[in-house]
Amino acid sequence: MPLAAPSEAYRALVTELAGSDDVLGAVITTHKVAVLREAGDLIDRLDPLAAECGEVNALRRETGRLAGFARDPISVGRVVDDIWPDGEHVVCLGAGGSAIALGRHLLARPAPPARLVFTDRSGAAGSHLEAVLGPWAESRRVRLEIHLGAGPWDQLVASGPPGTLIVNATGLGKDRPGNPLSPVAEFPPAAVVWDLNYRGDLAMLRQARAQDGLVVYDGWQLFCHGWAAALGPILDLPNEMDTASRFATLAAPLRARP
Numbered sequence: 421m422p423l424a425a426p427s428e429a430y431r432a433l434v435t436e437l438a439g440s441d442d443v444l445g446a447v448i449t450t451h452k453v454a455v456l457r458e459a460g461d462l463i464d465r466l467d468p469l470a471a472e473c474g475e476v477n478a479l480r481r482e483t484g485r486l487a488g489f490a491r492d493p494i495s496v497g498r499v500v501d502d503i504w505p506d507g508e509h510v511v512c513l514g515a516g517g518s519a520i521a522l523g524r525h526l527l528a529r530p531a532p533p534a535r536l537v538f539t540d541r542s543g544a545a546g547s548h549l550e551a552v553l554g555p556w557a558e559s560r561r562v563r564l565e566i567h568l569g570a571g572p573w574d575q576l577v578a579s580g581p582p583g584t585l586i587v588n589a590t591g592l593g594k595d596r597p598g599n600p601l602s603p604v605a606e607f608p609p610a611a612v613v614w615d616l617n618y619r620g621d622l623a624m625l626r627q628a629r630a631q632d633g634l635v636v637y638d639g640w641q642l643f644c645h646g647w648a649a650a651l652g653p654i655l656d657l658p659n660e661m662d663t664a665s666r667f668a669t670l671a672a673p674l675r676a677r678p
Contacts, residue, residue: 421451423596430458437479438462438486445480445654447647450591452477452517453548456488463488467653473524473552475517478650487653492521495649498661499642500525503635504585504612508534511580513573513600514589515540515549515566518616522587523549523564527556533585535563539600540590541570574605584608588615588624599623607631618643618675640675644668 421429434455437446448455452475456463463476469490470476476488496518510526512519515538523536536557540546546566557564567576577586586607592598601624607613613628618639628636648657648664657663 423450425451425454427458430455431462434459434462434479434486438481438484440481443481445478447650447654448477448479449646452490452492453520453545455479460488462486466490469493469524473517473520474548475520477517477646478653480654489650489653490521491649491652492517492646493524494660495642495645496521497525498645498649498664500585500614502641503614503637506531507583507585507612509537509580509584510535510587511537511539511573511577511584512587512589513539513571513577514587514591515542515545516589516591519587519589520549520552522589523553524556527553527560527562532560532562535565537565537567537576539567539569539571539573539576541568543568571600572602572605573600574602577601578606578608580608580611582609582611584611586611586613586628588613588617591617592624597621597623599627601627603627607634609633611635613637615639616642640668644671 456474456476464485465487467489470488473490475490478489478491480487510533519538526532538549546568550566590600592600610633612635614637615625616639625638628634644664644667648660652660
């Protein structure tokens with residue numbers, strides 16, 4: 421389904437899923453927020469995270485009824501706790517479902533970052549993120565910033581202190597060609613750079629790897645954890661962490677190395 425699909429396409433898809441006895445459920449990747457926005461009234465039950473975050477990335481059929489789950493805050497959280505267990509400053513380029521999941525997890529940490537910065541070209545995406553994360557940021561006394569525009573976001577990224585977590589959650593470099601930064605952008609010293617993409621052009625990832633002193637990750641680990649977490653409620657998986665590890669091992673020979 422294209423990124424800018426009409427409302428009717430989402431509604432037809434969810435209706436077909438609900439009426440198909442041969443299907444256990446569906447994993448939703450790029451369209452997590454749009455499915456709930458355009459066809460949420462066709463989903464009978466939402467788990468608490470789906471209702472709070474306004475997105476679904478797993479749908480499960482339950483005797484003709486649909487249950488929706490937001491599993492990204494869980495899978496994103498598992499990965500970010502591994503690659504960036506603590507820190508004070510985050511710059512996330514993108515404000516879609518994965519960005520919301522990241523912010524929701526970080527704000528729930530016992531010691532959340534002091535500042536969360538998000539960017540997006542879409543005012544609607546920025547407003548949705550603010551509606552979800554704003555109350556959390558206020559209650560945890562975290563500075564939340566949302567910058568709207570087409571970028572590039574060189575100055576915003578470069579202004580971060582040493583050790584900043586820099587995230588590419590725009591889809592640029594995978595869903596669409598491009599880079600949210602210009603070719604001359606520089607990252608903060610000792611930054612942890614996480615491109616949520618694991619395939620495609622990966623321009624920002626290559627740019628970060630060319631700068632000394634950074635810790636750089638692609639989206640492979642998140643891909644494995646994301647599928648395991650999304651399939652968990654559909655297939656009643658007993659251990660999603662083990663499933664993610666098995667995914668990574670079995671798929672490793674087929675993985676395209678960026």
